[in-house]
Amino acid sequence: MTAPAGKRSGASLSIEDGLSAPAMSKLEDSEIPQTDPFELFEAWFEEAKESEPNDPNAMALATATPEGAPSVRMVLLKGHGPEGFTFYTNAQSRKGGEIRANMQASLLFHWKSLRRQIRIEGPLTEVSSEMADAYFHSRPFVSQVGSAASDQSRPLDTRATYVRRVEDMEAVCKQAGEVPRPPHWTGFTLNPKCIEFWLDRPNRLHDRRQFTRTEDGGWTNTLLFP
Numbered sequence: 001m002t003a004p005a006g007k008r009s010g011a012s013l014s015i016e017d018g019l020s021a022p023a024m025s026k027l028e029d030s031e032i033p034q035t036d037p038f039e040l041f042e043a044w045f046e047e048a049k050e051s052e053p054n055d056p057n058a059m060a061l062a063t064a065t066p067e068g069a070p071s072v073r074m075v076l077l078k079g080h081g082p083e084g085f086t087f088y089t090n091a092q093s094r095k096g097g098e099i100r101a102n103m104q105a106s107l108l109f110h111w112k113s114l115r116r117q118i119r120i121e122g123p124l125t126e127v128s129s130e131m132a133d134a135y136f137h138s139r140p141f142v143s144q145v146g147s148a149a150s151d152q153s154r155p156l157d158t159r160a161t162y163v164r165r166v167e168d169m170e171a172v173c174k175q176a177g178e179v180p181r182p183p184h185w186t187g188f189t190l191n192p193k194c195i196e197f198w199l200d201r202p203n204r205l206h207d208r209r210q211f212t213r214t215e216d217g218g219w220t221n222t223l224l225f226p
Helices: 037-051 094-101 129-136 139-151 161-174
Strands: 057-064 072-074 079-081 084-090 104-111 116-126 185-190 194-199 207-213 220-225
Touching: 037 079, 037 104, 037 116, 037 194, 057 084, 072 084, 072 094, 084 094, 084 116, 094 220, 104 185, 116 161, 129 185, 139 161
Parallel strands: none
Antiparallel strands: 057 072, 057 104, 079 084, 084 185, 104 116, 116 185, 116 194, 194 207, 207 220
């Protein structure tokens, strides 16, 4: 008889059986950096770049209104380091409005090919105009035009209206030689206070390791029950 999905037919099997090679790394004390979650993030991120078929820098960004009503969407990580994790967006969008009203957020990276995820929480700060300009103008020309032409999150009668607006703006900007960055197109950096690493293990006996920022700027880490 075939065992039900998620269950094992033989009691003698080890709980480690069936785990794919990429996920065999563990979150045990002897195998991870003890005081630097960015080192572990970088190692996992580099592996994701080799393993994920599309957008290894894609992350879920969760925001909330001051009243606590949440919303979430996928965005792309565009910079990271000890200072935090940076993404860019239209500040007139729903997420932009929620960020401006409540400068706290959570990020989630989920790399299915590696059976890993990283959850990050903390306050947000807006990037400088110089940083926003530099990144905006590093994007493909049509992407710049598309962002400048979009009233993101506002009602749109038909897609054709947006396409015509993009085409009209593209012609004007080609003649001008550049696409001006809209003042509401900006970036934010999440300064992490908590970073949790999650690793899939057999039989739902997963590994979880949480790093928490201390008052002196260092980190503590704790193994959590799955």
